[in-house]
Amino acid sequence: MSKPTSGPFEKTSGWLDWYTGPSKPRFQVPAGSVDAHCHVFGPGAEFPYAPERKYTPCDASKAQLFALRDHLGFARNVIVQATCHGADNRAMVDACKAAGGKARGVATVRRSISDAELQELHDAGVRGVRFNFVKRLVDFTPKDELLEIAGRIAKLGWHVVIYFEAVDLPELWDFFTSLPTTVVVDHMGRPDVTKPIDGPEFELFLKFMREHPNVWSKVSCPERLSTTGPQALNGEQNAYRDVVPFARRVVEEFPDRVLWGTDWPHPNLKGHMPDDGLLVDFIPHIAPTAELQKKLLVDNPMRLYWPEEAAPQ
Numbered sequence: 001m002s003k004p005t006s007g008p009f010e011k012t013s014g015w016l017d018w019y020t021g022p023s024k025p026r027f028q029v030p031a032g033s034v035d036a037h038c039h040v041f042g043p044g045a046e047f048p049y050a051p052e053r054k055y056t057p058c059d060a061s062k063a064q065l066f067a068l069r070d071h072l073g074f075a076r077n078v079i080v081q082a083t084c085h086g087a088d089n090r091a092m093v094d095a096c097k098a099a100g101g102k103a104r105g106v107a108t109v110r111r112s113i114s115d116a117e118l119q120e121l122h123d124a125g126v127r128g129v130r131f132n133f134v135k136r137l138v139d140f141t142p143k144d145e146l147l148e149i150a151g152r153i154a155k156l157g158w159h160v161v162i163y164f165e166a167v168d169l170p171e172l173w174d175f176f177t178s179l180p181t182t183v184v185v186d187h188m189g190r191p192d193v194t195k196p197i198d199g200p201e202f203e204l205f206l207k208f209m210r211e212h213p214n215v216w217s218k219v220s221c222p223e224r225l226s227t228t229g230p231q232a233l234n235g236e237q238n239a240y241r242d243v244v245p246f247a248r249r250v251v252e253e254f255p256d257r258v259l260w261g262t263d264w265p266h267p268n269l270k271g272h273m274p275d276d277g278l279l280v281d282f283i284p285h286i287a288p289t290a291e292l293q294k295k296l297l298v299d300n301p302m303r304l305y306w307p308e309e310a311a312p313q
């Protein structure tokens with residue numbers, strides 16, 4: 001793939017650019033697979049980064065995303081608005097429109113958005129909004145504003161994607177469980193994988209899913225959660241071993257409510273930038289059967305993002 005640029009913006013110091021020579025995965029994903037968590041960044045010269053952003057990335061264009069999709073063997077993308085674009089959804093919307101029906105979007109919106117603007121987002125392929133509670137990424141938005149937004153987007157049949165750290169789940173529980181839509185958790189609520197899988201923290205997350213059938217989870221981002229590695233580089237086929245039991249537990253207990261995504265272009269990674277081909281090779285470790293793989297990669301994302309095309313359950 002072509003090399004990343006950064007246009008008129010200066011990248012955050014220490015920024016790691018996405019990996020330009022991803023390997024061909026050994027694991028062949030099922031036909032019609034969806035990369036259900038990825039982003040586009042700019043390009044900044046065309047779609048400037050938001051003034052309120054907490055980081056400035058390298059560019060990651062729609063063409064580069066679609067090239068990766070094809071290289072990895074995926075059919076479709078779900079493009080999630082990244083915080084470096086704030087509530088300016090133009091780059092994400094432009095990518096969705098250019099994908100010719102092969103991408104859906106998850107937007108960030110403020111309460112000031114009009115019904116006509118929401119409808120425009122819908123027409124472009126947006127099917128959800130993201131509420132981000134990770135303090136290093138966003139400033140606080142009052143819960144009443146978020147609830148108001150959730151009530152409005154529920155009428156469009158959209159869902160809410162939530163991003164938070166495991167330690168914050170108890171405090172956010174009442175808010176999350178009051179949401180009137182399907183709720184999709186990013187990266188399993190970022191468990192601390194150095195803690196026991198049967199310990200209180202991850203148990204609380206499992207209870208959250210068990211007691212609330214509207215809650216789904218992305219079993220993504222082992223490269224963010226792992227502390228032991230090994231890194232998905234240089235052909236490594238057993239990357240991020242410490243994350244496997246956590247993701248596998250979620251896939252096996254909730255096979256109809258899990259999604260997977262590359263998280264390309266992997267904003268804010270500090271230690272290394274994974275080879276996305278090897279990230280795909282991680283999938284059979286967490287979804288060990290063909291049936292689980294098809295639910296994770298095809299049936300579930302199709303039901304949520306392309307219900308009009310999804311096979312009946």
Ligand SMILES: O=C(O)/C=C(\CC(=O)C(=O)O)C(=O)O
Nearest residue numbers: 081082083084137263267268
């Ligand atoms: O890409 C992700 O899912 C995670 C992110 C970035 C992010 O959420 C954003 O910029 O919106 C992170 O942990 O830094």
